[in-house]
Amino acid sequence: MTELSGGPALPQERRVVTAIPGPKSQELMARKQAAVAAGVGTVMPVFAARAGGGVLEDVDGNSFIDLGSGIAVTSVGNSAEAVVRRAAAQLERFTHTCVMVTPYEGYVEVCEELARLTPGDHAKRSALFNSGAEAVENAVKIARSYTGRQAVVVFDHGYHGRTNLTMALTAKNMPYKQGFGPFAPEVYRVPVAYPFRWPTGPENCAEEAAAQAIDQISKQVGAGNVAAIVIEPLLGEGGFIEPAKGFLPRIAEFARDNGIVFVADEIQSGFCRTGRWFACEDEGIVPDLITTAKGIAGGLPLAAVTGRAEIMDAVHSGGLGGTYGGNPVACAAALGAIETMRELDLNAKARRIEEIMKPRLEKMAQQHGVIGEVRGRGAMIAIELVKPGTKEPHPEATAAVARHCHQAGVLVLTTGTYGNVVRFLPPLVIGEDLLNEGLDVVEEALASLG
Numbered sequence: 046m047t048e049l050s051g052g053p054a055l056p057q058e059r060r061v062v063t064a065i066p067g068p069k070s071q072e073l074m075a076r077k078q079a080a081v082a083a084g085v086g087t088v089m090p091v092f093a094a095r096a097g098g099g100v101l102e103d104v105d106g107n108s109f110i111d112l113g114s115g116i117a118v119t120s121v122g123n124s125a126e127a128v129v130r131r132a133a134a135q136l137e138r139f140t141h142t143c144v145m146v147t148p149y150e151g152y153v154e155v156c157e158e159l160a161r162l163t164p165g166d167h168a169k170r171s172a173l174f175n176s177g178a179e180a181v182e183n184a185v186k187i188a189r190s191y192t193g194r195q196a197v198v199v200f201d202h203g204y205h206g207r208t209n210l211t212m213a214l215t216a217k218n219m220p221y222k223q224g225f226g227p228f229a230p231e232v233y234r235v236p237v238a239y240p241f242r243w244p245t246g247p248e249n250c251a252e253e254a255a256a257q258a259i260d261q262i263s264k265q266v267g268a269g270n271v272a273a274i275v276i277e278p279l280l281g282e283g284g285f286i287e288p289a290k291g292f293l294p295r296i297a298e299f300a301r302d303n304g305i306v307f308v309a310d311e312i313q314s315g316f317c318r319t320g321r322w323f324a325c326e327d328e329g330i331v332p333d334l335i336t337t338a339k340g341i342a343g344g345l346p347l348a349a350v351t352g353r354a355e356i357m358d359a360v361h362s363g364g365l366g367g368t369y370g371g372n373p374v375a376c377a378a379a380l381g382a383i384e385t386m387r388e389l390d391l392n393a394k395a396r397r398i399e400e401i402m403k404p405r406l407e408k409m410a411q412q413h414g415v416i417g418e419v420r421g422r423g424a425m426i427a428i429e430l431v432k433p434g435t436k437e438p439h440p441e442a443t444a445a446v447a448r449h450c451h452q453a454g455v456l457v458l459t460t461g462t463y464g465n466v467v468r469f470l471p472p473l474v475i476g477e478d479l480l481n482e483g484l485d486v487v488e489e490a491l492a493s494l495g
């Protein structure tokens with residue numbers, strides 16, 4: 046089977062024809078080490094040549110089953126037809142004017158789509174940016190401007206980016222924060238309902254975690270000082286943690302009762318990834334503001350803050366922006382990505398991916414005590430690895446599974462506060478055979494742990 050995306054006739058197959066990394070990748074890696082800052086790390090040390098559908102081909106001719114989507118970005122596949130068509134047409138018309146100097150229709154169209162697609166039928170406005178971190182920073186700016194308050198509440202295991210303010214919002218020290226302080230003030234972290242690791246068990250998790258979070262906010266910060274509560278409805282870098290059902294609605298209600306802006310960070314979980322346009326829809330949450338990026342534009346850099354008109358419009362004219370935010374080519378790509386999501390019904394595809402992956406991974410969990418939990422929704426699925434018979438995190442086994450997969454031609458990513466989660470983020474257009482073959486390799490990798 047072949048796919049047009051990624052260039053003509055990119056075979057949709059796993060193919061390992063050299064050692065991993067192959068000689069051309071090794072040569073390029075030597076150049077990378079000599080020219081690129083050491084802080085820019087590499088998950089899998091091969092250089093990309095082409096990608097599309099469910100595969101990524103490297104410069105040595107190896108073809109990897111892509112279970113990472115460039116960290117949840119290429120949900121519509123790499124070089125998706127509508128993305129390329131619309132972005133190429135825009136490239137020929139103009140590449141940049143700066144929306145704050147001379148606006149263009151594509152920017153408005155993306156904001157109109159965001160108003161249609163995000164939860165709630167209230168009046169909405171959007172502002173566009175380049176990266177997820179920039180969107181989160183701007184959501185905080187907007188919430189502060191609207192409320193006249195300063196404090197921001199975030200959660201254990203949360204990840205919101207690598208800029209100074211978003212580092213402060215992010216929970217995990219290594220590698221995101223180590224040595225980079227001082228961090229922005231007025232950021233407070235409270236517990237999240239992490240069922241697998243909740244001390245009194247998953248049954249009590251939602252209620253107890255919400256009570257603790259609310260108590261800490263009330264006693265340590267003062268609800269009246271809080272501008273925003275920022276949370277990922279399905280936590281990404283923290284380890285694909287699904288907050289226990291009931292936790293999010295309780296926190297959203299607390300925010301509403303106290304005039305706090307509730308911000309859903311859907312940068313990783315949004316745009317069909319979990320089988321819905323946005324993960325917070327699963328519990329009927331209507332956030333005041335929602336941040337999006339990654340999957341929104343099929344691989345081009347675009348991010349957004351969307352929210353209630355009265356909150357978004359609280360900021361004075363000129364208070365939001367940046368030279369490139371909402372670049373016309375990125376906007377055209379986003380319209381192509383959204384067109385693809387609708388036409389191919391990628392929400393249904395994500396749900397189908399869950400239907401295939403979850404039972405197979407559950408079965409592996411029965412056979413391999415190293416899998417502590419299988420969790421996630423849609424095409425955002427993970428296994429948390431532990432020392433068998435305990436809940437002690439097992440980062441070494443996690444790294445070994447990832448390494449085995451890479452060597453065998455399957456691109457997987459790891460994640461988690463404890464570095465012990467293998468996460469799967471396939472492009473939503475991946476073929477079912479390819480997905481199953483990828484899972485076969487994961488199974489081999491688990492078996493190889495001995």
Ligand SMILES: Cc1ncc(COP(=O)(O)O)c(C=O)c1O
Pocket residue numbers: 116175176177178179181204205206207277281282310311312313314338339
């Ligand atoms: C939930 C969440 N928020 C924010 C970010 C930061 O986005 P970016 O890397 O585009 O700045 C990420 C990136 O992984 C994310 O997963």
